[in-house]
Amino acid sequence: MTYCIGIRLNAGLVFLSDSRTNAGIDSISTFRKMIVYEKPGDRFMCLLSAGNLSISQSVREILQVEKIPGPEGEDPITLWNAKSMFDVARVLGAAVRRVYAQDGPALKQNGIDFIASFILGGQIGGEGMRMFLVYSAGNFIEATRETCFFQVGESKYGKPILDRMLTPTTPLDVAAKAALVSMDSTLKSNLSVGLPLDLLVYRAGELAADQVVCIDEQNPYFQMIHSTWGQRLREVFDGIDDPRWDGGDATHPLISRSERYEPMKKIASPGDRVI
Template sequence: MTYCCAIKVNAGMVFLSDSRTNAGVDAISTFRKMLIYERAGDRFMVMLSAGNLSISQSVREILQTESVRDPESGDPITIWNARSMFDAAQVLGAAVRHINQRDGAALRQAGLEFNVSLILGGQIAGEGMRLFLVYSAGNFIEATTETPFFQIGESKYGKPVLDRVVEPEMPLDEATKCALVSMDSTMMSNLSVGLPLDLVVYEAGALASDRVVCIDQENPYFEMLHKSWGQRLRQVFDSIEDPQWNGEATDVPLKVCSTRHPPLKKITQADERLI
């Protein structure tokens, strides 16, 4: 019922989320799953959420007042005074644990799991961009050069293009295009993910962003991307040679298994009577 992704490249970061939530085929609603925290010149952060909507909304409400203690001074740390994105991720994890302690037992008594996952990314003045994935227990991991993106929600359909294309050196506009293709692929295969989309593109070092877009069914770029991606995939598919079997003229035959891996044994009707 949700798909969100965030990509971190050297040039900046891309955040994308759908807005569909449903409790059945006849109960479809729209709720935004992205929240921006900005103090221009000081910090810029984006949070994406997936999972139980009541949990994620509670986390969003309490996040601005939740705090953790500085291990050295003992002073409270919030997302607005955190000195690093790591500290901000700790505050978010604390907010998740707070809601779990408050509501977790009641949810489990009602037969519901405490299910929420969040992405927090951005930049605070004095350090580089950082991107975190926060789990239901409040613990988190950070994106790396080898894994420069995170997904939450219905992630499997949009993951292949991210795996194949995203790399830290790619331009920011290409990373944006990749995120939109990933979302389009997800929407094509899963009706529980749908428009409108929220998109934020952040340029490294800016500590603010005016590239914030809501994409609906009338957006000309996304409509073009949807049609072009399907057409180009078909063209590439058609350009790949069909499989040819042993003995047929081809440079790339589809050979039978080697002696190390013998072919699959056929079972005849006579064999079945002996089993």
């Protein structure tokens, strides 16, 4: 499996992906899930992928040459001449559907589901930054101010920190830190996600990205994130009062009467009924 995060902020974009791929407990490999398409000064695009590795690799390969019909009288739209990120998302969707048309029937015959999802974000020319989540069917949704990040893969373990920390006005460095904490929480709880990680930060309007790093188990900053986050969580946990069952004086009593609900009843004999 995998875990990838894409964040769209007023200040820019943040992308983070792991690199673990497994086809069973004894077949674990390392493959990058992030790829960057960039023409400095003209366009910057970053793609993250999750799901079946053979599908996502085929989509990435086809994407570079995939084309969809343009307006009447104009050239077909490609990754490199699209005038908007929306059109790039359409090209990506077409690439996904092309791979499905080629491989979907054979996969189905072998009992393999066509599973792949992608996070696509970037900026073209004077258009604002945009980010899309593309599904296995080639359809997609776009990030908004209300939902400024997307996750693919093992998303549940790292989602709470992103929900609590991210807003459109979050600074890029804070968002990168939140993404790394989210990834660390996922690494701690799920063996199907693993190092090394790829982290990229894009600043709005630059149409190129130079803040890119590969993070392995020796990376000092990620080691600090791992140890500090665990320690601070324990400190916060220890600072929460223990529940009291003796009915004694407490700032936050556990034994408290509910106006609507009664304590659970016990079945003590064959004739007892819950209702």
